[in-house]
Amino acid sequence: MITLENITKQYIGSKDEIALNQVSARFDSGLIHGIIGISGAGKSTLIRLLNQLESYDKGNIQIFDYTDLRHLNKESTRMLRKQIGMIFQTDHLLSRKTVLDNILLPISFHRKITSEDKKFAQDLLQEVGLSEYSTRYPEQLSGGQRQRVGIARALINKPSLLLCDEPTSALDVITTGQILQLIKATAKNHSVDVIIVTHDMYVIREICDTVTVMDKGRIVEHGDLDDILFKAKHPQTQAFVKEIGLDLSSVVQQFDPKELLLLKFDESIVKDSIISEMIQTLSVTASIVYANVTPHRIGIMVIHAPKRIDEIKLFLEKHKVVVEDVI
Amino acid sequence: MLFNLEISTYLDALWETAYMTIASTLFVFAIGLGLGSLLYATDKDGLWENKTLYKILSTVTSALRSIPFLILIVLLIPFTRILIGTILGPTAALPALIIGASPFYARIVEIALHETGSDLKETGLSFGATKLQVLFRILIPESLPALVRGITVTAIAITGYTSIAGAIGAGGLGNLAYLYGYARNRILITIAATVMIAILILLIQVVGDLFVKKLSKKY
Numbered sequence: 103m104i105t106l107e108n109i110t111k112q113y114i115g116s117k118d119e120i121a122l123n124q125v126s127a128r129f130d131s132g133l134i135h136g137i138i139g140i141s142g143a144g145k146s147t148l149i150r151l152l153n154q155l156e157s158y159d160k161g162n163i164q165i166f167d168y169t170d171l172r173h174l175n176k177e178s179t180r181m182l183r184k185q186i187g188m189i190f191q192t193d194h195l196l197s198r199k200t201v202l203d204n205i206l207l208p209i210s211f212h213r214k215i216t217s218e219d220k221k222f223a224q225d226l227l228q229e230v231g232l233s234e235y236s237t238r239y240p241e242q243l244s245g246g247q248r249q250r251v252g253i254a255r256a257l258i259n260k261p262s263l264l265l266c267d268e269p270t271s272a273l274d275v276i277t278t279g280q281i282l283q284l285i286k287a288t289a290k291n292h293s294v295d296v297i298i299v300t301h302d303m304y305v306i307r308e309i310c311d312t313v314t315v316m317d318k319g320r321i322v323e324h325g326d327l328d329d330i331l332f333k334a335k336h337p338q339t340q341a342f343v344k345e346i347g348l349d350l351s352s353v354v355q356q357f358d359p360k361e362l363l364l365l366k367f368d369e370s371i372v373k374d375s376i377i378s379e380m381i382q383t384l385s386v387t388a389s390i391v392y393a394n395v396t397p398h399r400i401g402i403m404v405i406h407a408p409k410r411i412d413e414i415k416l417f418l419e420k421h422k423v424v425v426e427d428v429i
Numbered sequence: 430m431l432f433n434l435e436i437s438t439y440l441d442a443l444w445e446t447a448y449m450t451i452a453s454t455l456f457v458f459a460i461g462l463g464l465g466s467l468l469y470a471t472d473k474d475g476l477w478e479n480k481t482l483y484k485i486l487s488t489v490t491s492a493l494r495s496i497p498f499l500i501l502i503v504l505l506i507p508f509t510r511i512l513i514g515t516i517l518g519p520t521a522a523l524p525a526l527i528i529g530a531s532p533f534y535a536r537i538v539e540i541a542l543h544e545t546g547s548d549l550k551e552t553g554l555s556f557g558a559t560k561l562q563v564l565f566r567i568l569i570p571e572s573l574p575a576l577v578r579g580i581t582v583t584a585i586a587i588t589g590y591t592s593i594a595g596a597i598g599a600g601g602l603g604n605l606a607y608l609y610g611y612a613r614n615r616i617l618i619t620i621a622a623t624v625m626i627a628i629l630i631l632l633i634q635v636v637g638d639l640f641v642k643k644l645s646k647k648y
Contacts, residue, residue, distance in 0.1 A: 153555055176559075183557040194552040196571055198644075208556035210566070259556065 104129040104152065104263070104295075109161035111147060121147045122158065123319040129312070134289060134296040136310030136327075138303065138342055143316040145299045149265045152297070153186045154179050166262060184212060187256030187294070189285075191268040193248035195240040195255075202227070202236040205255045212259070219258075226254035229291070230284060246277035253284060257292055264289060266298040270305060282308045303342045307331065315339045328366065331394075332402065350404065350428075353392045357406050359428055362391070363415065365403040366424040372401055376421045384417060386410050404428060432617040434609060443625055445519045446601035449591040450629070453526035454584045460531040461583070462576070464490065465538020466564060472539070474547050476560040493532040498590050501529050502597065522591065522599035530587050537579035541572040574644045581637025585630050592626065602626050 111122040122144045129135045139145045150156040151163060154171055163171045168182055187208075195204045205223045206215050227233050230250040232243075240248055249269065256264055266285060270278040286309045289296045300306060306313055306327070313330040315323040315338055322336040332350045334340045343349065354362060367376075381388060392404035407414050415425050431439065468490065470476040471483040496504070502525040506516050513521045545568050553563035569576070595603025602622045610619030 155551060155555060180557040180559070183555060186555070188552075188555040190548070190552065192548070194548050196549070196567065198570055198573065208558075211553070211556055211558040211562050255556075265555075 103131055103164075105164045106148075106151075107162045107164075109148075109151065109158050109163065111151070111156065111158040120319050122151075125161070125319070125321055127314055127321055127324060129295065129297060131295050132293075133311040134286060134298065134309050135312045135314065136306040137297065137299045137314045137316060138301065138306055139316035139338075140301055142318075144319040145316045146267055148316070149267060149297055149299055152263070152265060153183045153188065180212075184208075184259050185262050187259065187261040187264045189249070189252050189256050189264065189266045189269045191271050193240065193245075193252045195248055195251060197240055200237050200239060201232065201243070201251050204240065204251060205258055208255060208259050223254070223258060226257055227251075229288060230254045244277075245273055246281060249273065249277075249281050250284065253281075253288060257288060257294070260292070261294060264294045264296045266296065268300055269298065271300070271302070278305070279308065285309065303346045306342075307346055307348075315342065328402065332364065348394060350392055353404065354428055357391065361406055361408050361411065362428040363405050363407065363411065363418075364426040364428045365401075365405065365418060366426070367401050367403075367422070371422050374421070376418065376423060377403075377405070379421075380414065380417050384410065384413055386414060388414065432615060432621060434618060438609075439605070439621065439625070442600065442602045442605040442622070443629070445599075446588065446591050446595070446603070446626070446629065449519045449522050449526060449594070449599065449601060450584060450588045450633075452520075453523050453530065453587055454580065456523070456527045457530045457534050457583055457587065458580050460527065461534030461580075462538055462569075464531060464535035466542065466569070468535060468539040469542035469568075470560075470564065472543075474550075476550065476564060490532040490535055493528065494536075496529075498525070498529050498593050499597075501525050502594060517598045519600050522594035525594060526587055526590055529590055530583055533586065534579060534583040537583065538572075538576060541575035541579060542568050544575065545572045574641050577637060577640045577644060581633060581641075584633045584637070588626065588630050588633065602629075 106125055106127045109122050109125040110120065112120050125144070125148065137145045137148060147156055151158050151171070152165055154174065157172055162169065165171070166182070166185060168174065168178070171182070174182065196207065199207065202220070202223055205226060206219060209215055209219050224233065224236060227236055230253050232247060232250055235243065235247070240251070243251065264285070269285065270281050273281060282305060285296060285298070288294070298305060298310060310327055312326055313324070314321055315330070315336060317338045323330065323334065323339045330339060331343055331348055334343050377388070377390070380386070386407060386409060388405045388407040390403060391406045394402045418425050430436065464486070468483065468486055471479040471486065505525045505528065509516050509521055509524045512524055515521050549567050549571060550563055553567045558566070591599065591601050592603025592606065595601040595605075596607040602625055606619045606622035609615065610622060
């Protein structure tokens with residue numbers, strides 16, 4: 103678990119603009135956390151505080167066994183950084199080293215590279231789908247492949263936390279999807295918590311469990327993905343949600359909220375035809391007014407049922423669907 | 430005999446020029462790399478940002494570069510006499526050549542390291558590298574092709590300097606062109622010395638390019 107308490111930071115030389123203003127947040131273990139905001143919102147600065155690439159002026163950060171990061175000595179800072187892998191917007195690979203040597207580089211800052219390290223690097227390379235590329239050089243790879251090498255490199259020191267700073271901003275849509283799934287899969291395999299910074303709601307929807315929305319150096323909204331996607335309160339959050347074509351509120355306004363049900367279901371039942379079964383079994387009318395079903399995530403659906411809504415609720419819950427009221 | 434002058438005289442002159450160029454280039458590479466790294470490291474966004482130190486280093490570097498080479502030699506005469514024991518001959522030219530060319534190369538190093546850039550600096554630090562590791566294991570190796578290109582340009586500039594030094598007592602091809610050629614009104618000797626210097630410079634360029642090619646060629 104990582105906690106930030108009342109963090110304030112101002113860049114030297116910028117008199118009026120505060121990079122981070124009284125920021126408090128908590129990032130639980132075992133999850134993928136997304137931080138979204140427009141340029142200059144302070145999101146990159148925020149994750150750079152965690153591995154002390156940036157320092158803060160006031161407040162306190164707790165991460166792993168470390169507290170009060172500002173006053174860590176050089177050696178502790180290095181040890182902290184060793185436990186935190188980082189992926190950047192562009193790959194930041196060394197052009198004059200092979201793929202394998204690039205992956206091994208973070209180890210070499212701490213100790214001599216052993217044959218086990220090389221074996222592990224090769225395993226990671228296989229995991230990111232590039233086992234044939236160990237002796238190639240970065241410029242022989244595509245942008246997506248380079249980012250895969252970046253992921254392997256970030257995991258070589260067996261970190262507990264993976265920071266991703268706009269990891270897909272330089273990639274096309276299809277590659278973005280692949281890289282995000284890879285981050286998710288590797289994070290799970292290696293039991294690494296992930297914090298992703300992005301300006302793209304698509305990234306958030308694709309893999310994040312929690313979302314933190316930042317605006318002008320402040321956290322304006324924070325919650326689980328579903329809450330952010332469907333119950334956004336802050337205008338900035340609503341604007342991001344609209345960007346990916348999700349605008350539940352405008353749909354909901356057209357109906358009596360008492361006649362609406364919000365259904366959530368995971369992949370285990372996504373293939374069952376529950377809705378049509380329900381309509382047949384109960385012989386009720388129900389229409390789908392809104393749905394968002396992405397294959398990797400929990401599906402969301404809003405149905406409008408003017409009559410016998412309690413029966414419908416019971417039926418669905420029996421079929422492992424989570425039913426909630428809308429707003 | 431060539432233009433009434435022993436071939437060995439030409440060869441001796443060529444050797445002296447080559448010696449002055451190679452010896453001072455080696456020193457300039459080391460000193461320039463050190464000074465250039467310091468300039469980069471103390472500048473804004475450098476590894477050890479330090480405004481005051483950067484200003485001092487930068488001013489000294491610029492000041493040294495602004496002194497015309499001929500004047501630098503004269504200024505350094507007392508220093509050279511103490512260090513080398515004489516102010517004549519190719520070795521006596523080395524202090525002036527090194528002090529004259531090092532700031533030039535330092536600036537090239539500084540630019541090359543900046544180009545390699547803050548991204549890689551941050552990457553190294555994020556993986557727990559020390560600042561020295563970032564400099565020696567990331568920034569300098571990544572900048573190597575640019576550093577070699579830079580030292581090639583510098584070596585060629587040094588070859589030019591050696592002929593100025595040669596004309597006032599350091600020997601070499603400059604001495605041949607000026608003393609034997611110009612002063613005795615034997616234009617052909619001047620031309621011969623010029624051609625030899627041109628060949629030497631071409632050779633430096635070819636060797637430099639070869640190194641860069643070797644460094645950049647990875648597959």
